[in-house]
Amino acid sequence: MKINRLRQIRRITATFFIVAMTLLFLDFTGTLHGWMGWMAKIQFLPAVMAINTGIIISLIVITLLFGRVYCSVICPLGIFQDIISRINKKKNRFKYSKSILWLRYTTLAMLLIAFFAGMGSIVALLDPYSAFGRIISNIFAPIYQCGNNLLAYLAERADSYAFYEKEIWMKSLGTFAIASVTLIVLIVLAIKGGRAYCNTICPVGTLLGTLSRYSIYKIRIDESRCNGCGLCARNCKAACINSKNHSIDYSECVACFNCIDKCNKGALRYERSVKKEIAHERVDSSRRTMLTFAGSMIAASAVKAQESKMDGGLAFIEDKKIPKRNTAIVPPGAYSIRNFTRRCTGCQLCVSVCPNQVLRPSTGLSTFLQPEVSYERGYCRPECTKCSEVCPAGAILPISQADKSSTQIGHAVWIEKNCVIITDDVSCGNCARHCPTGAITMIEVNPDSLESKTIPIVNTERCIGCGACENLCPSRPFSAIYVEGHNMHKTV
Amino acid sequence: MSDIKKKTNRRDFLKLMGGGAVASAATFSGCNANSLSRGGTSLNEIPTDSMSYRNANSTGNKVSVLGYGCMRWPLLPTPKADGNVIDQEAVNELIDYAIKHGVNYFDTSPVYVQGFSEGATGIALKRHPRDKFMIATKLSNFSPETWSREASLKMYHNSFEKLQVEYIDYMLLHGIGMGGMDALNGRYINNGMLDFLVEERESGRIRNLGFSYHGDISVFDYLLSMHDEIKWDFVQIQLNYVDWHHAKEVNQRNTNAEYLIGELSKRDIQAVIMEPLLGGRLAKLPDYLAGKLKQQEPDKSVASWAFRYAGSFDNVLTVLSGMTYMEHLQDNLRSYAPLQRLTNEEFELLYDTATKMIEYPLIACTSCQYCMPCPYGIDIPSVFQHYNRCVCEDNYPSDNQDINYTEARRAFLIGYDRSVPKLRQANHCIGCDQCSHHCPQAIKIPQELMRIDNYVERLKQDKT
Numbered sequence: 001m002k003i004n005r006l007r008q009i010r011r012i013t014a015t016f017f018i019v020a021m022t023l024l025f026l027d028f029t030g031t032l033h034g035w036m037g038w039m040a041k042i043q044f045l046p047a048v049m050a051i052n053t054g055i056i057i058s059l060i061v062i063t064l065l066f067g068r069v070y071c072s073v074i075c076p077l078g079i080f081q082d083i084i085s086r087i088n089k090k091k092n093r094f095k096y097s098k099s100i101l102w103l104r105y106t107t108l109a110m111l112l113i114a115f116f117a118g119m120g121s122i123v124a125l126l127d128p129y130s131a132f133g134r135i136i137s138n139i140f141a142p143i144y145q146c147g148n149n150l151l152a153y154l155a156e157r158a159d160s161y162a163f164y165e166k167e168i169w170m171k172s173l174g175t176f177a178i179a180s181v182t183l184i185v186l187i188v189l190a191i192k193g194g195r196a197y198c199n200t201i202c203p204v205g206t207l208l209g210t211l212s213r214y215s216i217y218k219i220r221i222d223e224s225r226c227n228g229c230g231l232c233a234r235n236c237k238a239a240c241i242n243s244k245n246h247s248i249d250y251s252e253c254v255a256c257f258n259c260i261d262k263c264n265k266g267a268l269r270y271e272r273s274v275k276k277e278i279a280h281e282r283v284d285s286s287r288r289t290m291l292t293f294a295g296s297m298i299a300a301s302a303v304k305a306q307e308s309k310m311d312g313g314l315a316f317i318e319d320k321k322i323p324k325r326n327t328a329i330v331p332p333g334a335y336s337i338r339n340f341t342r343r344c345t346g347c348q349l350c351v352s353v354c355p356n357q358v359l360r361p362s363t364g365l366s367t368f369l370q371p372e373v374s375y376e377r378g379y380c381r382p383e384c385t386k387c388s389e390v391c392p393a394g395a396i397l398p399i400s401q402a403d404k405s406s407t408q409i410g411h412a413v414w415i416e417k418n419c420v421i422i423t424d425d426v427s428c429g430n431c432a433r434h435c436p437t438g439a440i441t442m443i444e445v446n447p448d449s450l451e452s453k454t455i456p457i458v459n460t461e462r463c464i465g466c467g468a469c470e471n472l473c474p475s476r477p478f479s480a481i482y483v484e485g486h487n488m489h490k491t492v
Numbered sequence: 493m494s495d496i497k498k499k500t501n502r503r504d505f506l507k508l509m510g511g512g513a514v515a516s517a518a519t520f521s522g523c524n525a526n527s528l529s530r531g532g533t534s535l536n537e538i539p540t541d542s543m544s545y546r547n548a549n550s551t552g553n554k555v556s557v558l559g560y561g562c563m564r565w566p567l568l569p570t571p572k573a574d575g576n577v578i579d580q581e582a583v584n585e586l587i588d589y590a591i592k593h594g595v596n597y598f599d600t601s602p603v604y605v606q607g608f609s610e611g612a613t614g615i616a617l618k619r620h621p622r623d624k625f626m627i628a629t630k631l632s633n634f635s636p637e638t639w640s641r642e643a644s645l646k647m648y649h650n651s652f653e654k655l656q657v658e659y660i661d662y663m664l665l666h667g668i669g670m671g672g673m674d675a676l677n678g679r680y681i682n683n684g685m686l687d688f689l690v691e692e693r694e695s696g697r698i699r700n701l702g703f704s705y706h707g708d709i710s711v712f713d714y715l716l717s718m719h720d721e722i723k724w725d726f727v728q729i730q731l732n733y734v735d736w737h738h739a740k741e742v743n744q745r746n747t748n749a750e751y752l753i754g755e756l757s758k759r760d761i762q763a764v765i766m767e768p769l770l771g772g773r774l775a776k777l778p779d780y781l782a783g784k785l786k787q788q789e790p791d792k793s794v795a796s797w798a799f800r801y802a803g804s805f806d807n808v809l810t811v812l813s814g815m816t817y818m819e820h821l822q823d824n825l826r827s828y829a830p831l832q833r834l835t836n837e838e839f840e841l842l843y844d845t846a847t848k849m850i851e852y853p854l855i856a857c858t859s860c861q862y863c864m865p866c867p868y869g870i871d872i873p874s875v876f877q878h879y880n881r882c883v884c885e886d887n888y889p890s891d892n893q894d895i896n897y898t899e900a901r902r903a904f905l906i907g908y909d910r911s912v913p914k915l916r917q918a919n920h921c922i923g924c925d926q927c928s929h930h931c932p933q934a935i936k937i938p939q940e941l942m943r944i945d946n947y948v949e950r951l952k953q954d955k956t
Contacts (some may be wrong), residue, residue, distance in 0.1 A: 023909040035718075101564075156910055161899075161902050161903050161906045161907065164909065164910075165910070295751065313606055313861050313864035313865045313872060314864070314865050314866075314869060314916065315865045315866060315868065315869045316865055316869070317869040317915050317916070381952065381953075382953060383952060383953045383954060420922065420924075426922065426924035426926075427922075427923065427924060427925075428923065428924065429922070429923065430919075430921070430922045430923070433923075433942070434919065447649040472644070472919055472920060474868045474920065474922045
């Protein structure tokens, strides 16, 4: 029995990609990004957003040479569907269906319009890679983190520092809902129709499909051998083989190579042009083992452990609420809100890697799914540039620690009526004490009195908008000092 | 039984391994803040009839050298509906065990454990015959709102009710010296409460009258000067091998225990000892120092040295220990049933340990919780405990060139998040300074919190 080598290569590569991509979104320590970060950067839409010409050209060339291999080995959402599709064990369950061209081109047109109009949230909604990111970071990451927290709990008992606890919280209900709906739609479509999503909705699929019609290497049907049994069509997850006409819709074929083995007559070949056939033996692959990916779904229960610290003599701490910001804050490296909303594909990679719980998906209509910055749970710490390291779309460009600490992403505003100096009649100055740029000074209310209370004064020229003051302000639920975002970031 | 056997084997093992292994064993026990066991202790049967006793000069009562401090009762995971935080069943179990093994002195206060200590102690003791135990409680009218005679009397009578007793064996003016002479006059002299308590002693509702001392030495001297008039039956002081010579280094405001006990001896007043462990810090010595003690007595706990030290003074009536866990109680019972007094060499070893210990940048916090609750939610004692633990365990890198920098940094930072919830950490201290004057150790709490915060910030930024 000769194994179909092409299919084997495809499966090994795809497995590697999806495992690595999933880990990329699950790993909140940021250690994997050094190794795997490039995988996010070669995703098609993020590369387009980042105007990463080299990668765009390479992907186009690959498609023109070999067809939509991108869809079968690089796109994590595509591989994800292949895995889900395996749940349905029924043999020969697919059938040829004519491409719904109007739908495909409508979504592609929507993407292009949104792209040129700068409507980032629409792009984010349509991008397959980002949809995958949202599913992993919203649905699978919490499960993964529960497992991590279980290990952290055990490590603590064993006095080990190998694992540390990660707080699990709902970052955005809207994004979670979108991710859940996407996941359900994908599961239904994939189980029923294989790559139906890729060939009807996905704009990247449509775009690459348009190119792959002209690709040099293709699956070709040797009509002299084909008896029109339709076995290949019934095993084509892309539903692109019309066995009656002995034709293949190359805009839909994702180059999975499954059909080659299915054909008893050896009529299907992946080649440059039609050549004389060499008989291929049939390989029954139906009983290949499932990927162990599903194992990660069966993790520990999602109950968040109660804080075990005794709470007897401790004052209750109210949760902070998000203040109303006239201008949203986007992370250092984004350069401007416009650049950010234009390029961000809403993949949530930065959200899942932010160690300070600063980034979360926005709920604003025009920036829906795209992340924004807020400081209720932490602040943008000076030593951290994680989000800029991971962003594949150029929405957050790489920035050094030094540049970051001199980039003004917003400025702090003091709200007198909230300040504990007024409300509690105490002295404070926690904002000034923690300001990394020394932009806040405490000045006497009454300059003539030595006993005078001091209030914070913000030097907006030095303030970088990191949110240390807002986060560490004792006033709750609304801080007495908060950060107002800047449309254009500038260097102080 | 199998448990006992296991531990015995460990002791044998230590003996076989000799000094080198002992030192490494000490690393597990010396600084182990969270672990219940103080480690390395042999688990042979504790005799129920060997407790050492001292005769009280005043009443002639036999008082066990180990006194039970009721300030650190075990807590429930979540408070009950009435706010009670104490795990009563655990308290009953501890008190039963203590009484069975000869402990008969129980020291509480109306303010301990958020005000629930007297009630819980009373419930547990009620189950024993009244002649089996002696109760010490205090007039803890710290807050100026309770300085009035009415409020003070109310607190006094409430103690009888909570403790469910007809008389109190040992009554103390609480925390004399904190707040100086002003507080003394306000709390006890001007409102006539001291005179009242003396009358109560005559009527027999109080059997012994004394005071506990922290802080301003002039108040201590003043009260002792009144001895001829009042006849103090006992005085409660802080004594341990660090405070003997180095009280000032630990706490600016404190006075060397050597002076305190000397003054008491002159007048033949017996001392009740508090903080024999310096708030647990002498059970969690820096690894190096713990190892030195372990070399001498591999199967004795580090804490036992401090207890034997405090018990070795003739003038001491009883040594209080706030034992939260059965393991602590058992360990202390081993130290005192019976007490083996320290030899001169052993005294010297401990004074040497003290001299070396004050070189470590530790914070003098004893976790007494008097500073709590912080109105801004900071868990002050836990922050200090974590810091001290890291200093002890050598997880306190001063420089990123330190050999163990990476591991130590990780241990400090991850351990910090584990020991103290993020919102209760030092960076939330606003410096309002509502805490410092409650601290019997006179720790400058905001300054220390900010120092720790700066250190954490440097570690986080990797700039240490």
